[in-house]
Amino acid sequence: MTRTRLPTGAVVLLGVAALAVAACLSLAIGSRSLSPGAVLDGLTALVTGEASGSSADGILSARLDRTLIGLVVGLAVALSGAAMQGLTRNPLADPGILGVNSGAALAVVLGLQFAGISTVGGYLWLALLGGLVTAVLVYAVASVSQGDQSLTMVLTGAAVTAGVTSVIAGVLVSNQGALQSFRFWQVGSVAGRDAVIIADVLPLLVVSLLIVGLSGPVLNAAALGEDLERALGQRVHLARFVVAVGAVGLAASAVALAGPIAFVGLVVPHVVRLVTGPDYRRILPGSALVGPVLILLTDTLGRVVTPPSEIQVGIMTAVLGAPVLILLIRRAVLR
């Protein structure tokens, strides 16, 4: 059965246009909204370096920072989720649900408490380490278990998250300073950060992006199941391991930049799949476009729902993403 599809070029164009609109909204809307003209003037002023000195400049520059960080985080989280879903053949996989974000968070808290590490560059490697350890643990438990794989994986992620939460709580209740910085970090937010921090995560981000971006064939083969995959001559374990490290690397980059952001990695690949079909060579670039759109739109929405205060993007995605997860659970033939 063939499905009538829009031509690929048109879909890509649509995605890019959506991204541009989302970015413009993210620049223009907030507790003090700017007109499109003011945004444009401000941007040209920033580019040419001729700041007009108006208050709009400051607002725009802060919004530009959070828009850039939102772009990068959306890209990283969505690709990470897509790769995890492909690798585990589990429609419910996502760096948050599988516990990778919690593992990363634990490593960050322990680094903060015992080594005094509090820079994004430091967070990054701790987050990567914590995320990798968790990923290995979750994968190991799920592959030893004889129960339902998808369910076991999700539950293992939840178990890790619960255990990690206890350890973190143990640290935070006895260290008010750590609590003060951690409570703002753990909600997941792209606001109040300087876009310069993107440079700190750049090496890991670029390498992981390359690995995951090119992993389409590996993920397609993984979808066939391990036996068929081996018969087709794929070096199953090595290729998968490399892609898994890339996926965790992306999740760690996002966590270091913005804190843990829930459900974006889960939802985006499913939305993309509706348009592209099951081919990961299409799902991956699609996710790379839709992830940033989703982050930017929810972040913008979070600025206007409870004026004058803001709701952080991590909270928004969790509240909006949970119903989607429930929908997926009901649709998947899970008992």
Added chain:
Amino acid sequence: MTVQTRPAPDLSAALGAMSLATRAVRRRSLVVLTGLLVLLLGLVAARVLLGDYTITIPDFVRIVTGADIPGASYILLESKLPRAVAGTLAGLALGATGATFQTMARNPLASPDVLGITLGCSAAAVSAAVLLDAPGGMVSLAALGGGAAVAVALVVLSGTHPGAAPGRMILVGIALAAMLVSVIHWVLVRADIYQAHEAMVWLTGSLNGVTWSEIRLLTLVVVVALPLLLYVGSHLQVVELGDDLASGLGRHPRATRTRAIALVVVLTAATTAVCGPIAFVAFLSGPTARRLLRGRPSLLTAGLVGAVIVVAADYLAAYALPGNNFPVGVVTGLAGAPFLLWLLATSRPVKETA
């Protein structure tokens, strides 16, 4: 011609064997219950008398009967005794509620804390306390509302009941939990740092600041709701056989389940309102009790196991690392997570009933 009759089955011998087996089970549960009671009493005594400030038994009796010993009276009546009493009550409630859900779902993973009901209580309570600055009574009511809302959402959203498709219900519970956790994180950001610290201690599950008026509330709820739950629980074992058989045996599976869920929500809400969500106690107690009884579920035994866990964990949390007075939830969380992982790693394929 003689008609060959089959020898009548030796009914009395069969009945005798059955009553022997029943007696063995009864004896076993009696031994287990007594053992757990003794263990619990010992732990409570240790919690009250030992630790960083030792109170002798004669002093304990004199203080409880009204004598005022400077220093000792305060520590006993404002810290050690309330923590031991609240820990016992909370453990009883959590253990029995956990085992109720696990029996109902025929799945050790389906306890109220894994399903997110406990989180519903905490999210509502912490929102009421921090955002609305509500007094204690309102916070308890909020906890009740939050727990009930999650229980209803679980049943409605998973389109099933805990007896039929535990896997789906557990996943829906995890989705709801993720949402509730982010709500809690949001509340923590809105609070000032002192409120946030206080909320953080409570959210970890803590007996540190329990007051006697809170204990009175918890006692009232446990004394009323726990026996009811034990009674409903005795019907649950029939319901566990399957809806058709249960209806045939004159039990109403739907009504029994609804009552059980309602009682679980009430007990969970009261415990959470007083001590916060003490991680994994509800989840750990049922399987432990079942193992002690060689496979038979018992809510009372699970309750006693829960009490033993909480009091022992609180002793460790308070005194294991000198100078640190951790909330009890840190210890139960640390112990519970590996157990859950082990349970997952060794799980067999689940046979489901449609």
